[in-house]
Amino acid sequence: MEGVSYQRLPKIMIREMKDDYLKFNLTDTDASMANALRRVMIAEVPTIAIDLVEIEVNSSVLNDEFISHRLGLIPLTSDLAMGMRFSRDCDSCDGDGQCEFCSVEFHLNVRCDSDQTLDVTSADLRSTDPNVVPVDVAARALSSDPSSFDSDQRGIIIVKLRRGQELRLRAIARKGIGKDHAKWSPAATVTFMYEPDIQIKEDLMETLTLEEKRNWVESSPTKVFDIDPITQQVMVVDSEAYTYDEEVIKKAEAMGKPGLVEIYAKEDSFIFTVESTGAIKASQLVINAIDVLRQKLDAVRMQDAEADFKEFTDHMQGGG
Amino acid sequence: MNAPDRYERFVVPEGTKKVSYERDTKIVNAGSFTIEREDHTIGNILRMQLHRDPNVLFAGYKLPHPLQYKILVRIHTTNQSSPSQAYNQAITDLDKELEHLKKIFEEEKSRFEVKPRDY
Numbered sequence: 133m134e135g136v137s138y139q140r141l142p143k144i145m146i147r148e149m150k151d152d153y154l155k156f157n158l159t160d161t162d163a164s165m166a167n168a169l170r171r172v173m174i175a176e177v178p179t180i181a182i183d184l185v186e187i188e189v190n191s192s193v194l195n196d197e198f199i200s201h202r203l204g205l206i207p208l209t210s211d212l213a214m215g216m217r218f219s220r221d222c223d224s225c226d227g228d229g230q231c232e233f234c235s236v237e238f239h240l241n242v243r244c245d246s247d248q249t250l251d252v253t254s255a256d257l258r259s260t261d262p263n264v265v266p267v268d269v270a271a272r273a274l275s276s277d278p279s280s281f282d283s284d285q286r287g288i289i290i291v292k293l294r295r296g297q298e299l300r301l302r303a304i305a306r307k308g309i310g311k312d313h314a315k316w317s318p319a320a321t322v323t324f325m326y327e328p329d330i331q332i333k334e335d336l337m338e339t340l341t342l343e344e345k346r347n348w349v350e351s352s353p354t355k356v357f358d359i360d361p362i363t364q365q366v367m368v369v370d371s372e373a374y375t376y377d378e379e380v381i382k383k384a385e386a387m388g389k390p391g392l393v394e395i396y397a398k399e400d401s402f403i404f405t406v407e408s409t410g411a412i413k414a415s416q417l418v419i420n421a422i423d424v425l426r427q428k429l430d431a432v433r434m435q436d437a438e439a440d441f442k443e444f445t446d447h448m449q450g451g452g
Numbered sequence: 453m454n455a456p457d458r459y460e461r462f463v464v465p466e467g468t469k470k471v472s473y474e475r476d477t478k479i480v481n482a483g484s485f486t487i488e489r490e491d492h493t494i495g496n497i498l499r500m501q502l503h504r505d506p507n508v509l510f511a512g513y514k515l516p517h518p519l520q521y522k523i524l525v526r527i528h529t530t531n532q533s534s535p536s537q538a539y540n541q542a543i544t545d546l547d548k549e550l551e552h553l554k555k556i557f558e559e560e561k562s563r564f565e566v567k568p569r570d571y
């Protein structure tokens with residue numbers, strides 16, 4: 133018995149794309165797919181982050197654990213993460229988690245010898261792999277205009293040192309996922325909303341005076357509607373500004389004009405916004421999420437023979 | 453000191469099966485799948501995809517407890533199908549949908565890089 137396919141063919145339209153920001157429309161699928169993609173982007177797309185710190189000298193005001201935690205939270209460029217091994221699955225270093233296949237080593241060695249307070253930043257971290265560096269360091273290296281990153285862009289501050297204080301350490305960065313620890317999440321925010329479908333009942337609307345129209349338009353907390361200055365007709369200027377607050381519906385009812393506007397959430401149409409930490413590009417985050425979700429689905433597949441055999445033997449044992 | 457390892461939430465312990473199936477003892481063509489180390493991400497897309505199959509009379513999932521890292525997917529089908537057939541078909545369809553999604557996303561990305569739409 134061959135199964136019949138109930139596969140969907142969704143559509144995508146990109147509306148805005150920067151390295152760390154993406155806005156797109158996803159249509160012809162349902163909320164479960166949109167939500168699965170959102171959840172995977174936040175918690176299951178891998179990145180690289182500092183996971184082990186060996187402190188040699190720390191005479192700063194922050195304790196060792198505090199500094200280790202701050203180091204872990206620095207986003208590192210993670211384009212290699214999808215192809216890297218998790219240390220726990222790595223057989224080249226048997227559980228040590230310090231070999232080239234599953235880790236990247238960092239060194240930091242800073243000492244303050246002046247009366248001026250010295251900031252220790254992500255720029256002081258020395259990576260052994262040029263592909264894995266703090267994201268702000270990579271952005272500065274790529275920028276054609278280095279002056280745009282001067283005074284306020286000195287890197288991510290780790291700790292401040294006064295005269296005579298020193299920080300010397302070795303750190304191991306490893307592949308991980310946001311489900312393990314949020315420091316591995318590549319997503320700053322990922323959200324989706326249902327696309328609203330707003331229909332104004334024109335004939336009912338025309339029974340309103342201009343003053344009433346103005347009051348009704350103003351009742352929306354976000355700027356969804358406006359009045360055409362020439363025709364004085366109410367029109368939808370930005371349907372996506374609607375936050376499903378229903379204020380305009382309540383206002384219409386209070387004015388004795390129920391049904392003045394009908395607003396539905398299109399159940400197969402979503403507007404996504406994806407913001408990345410910089411560890412990977414926002415567009416790559418979406419692609420990686422699709423790959424990760426496919427891997428997850430593949431892992432939960434029931435081995436055909438096994439399932440059919442079970443069904444068969446259970447029947448033989450005289451079940452219902 | 454006795455905190456469980458964080459990875460226990462998503463790494464299937466050795467000797468445990470990722471998916472196991474238990475047939476219902478009272479109803480024909482019904483049974484439940486226990487999926488280890490998965491949550492709402494997989495549970496909900498599977499359930500919704502199963503609902504698209506007209507031979508599926510019932511499909512539901514639950515996460516029994518937040519500290520038990522597994523989900524249960526219960527399926528009841530007509531005699532034209534079986535829970536394992538519907539289950540595998542749902543996974544195949546979702547996989548094809550995602551394959552399509554990746555393809556069109558990459559096409560749209562290349563298209564956008566050349567000529568962004570006006571908004």
Ligand SMILES: [Zn+2]
Pocket residue numbers: 219222223224225226229230231232233234235
């Ligand atoms: Zn290794």
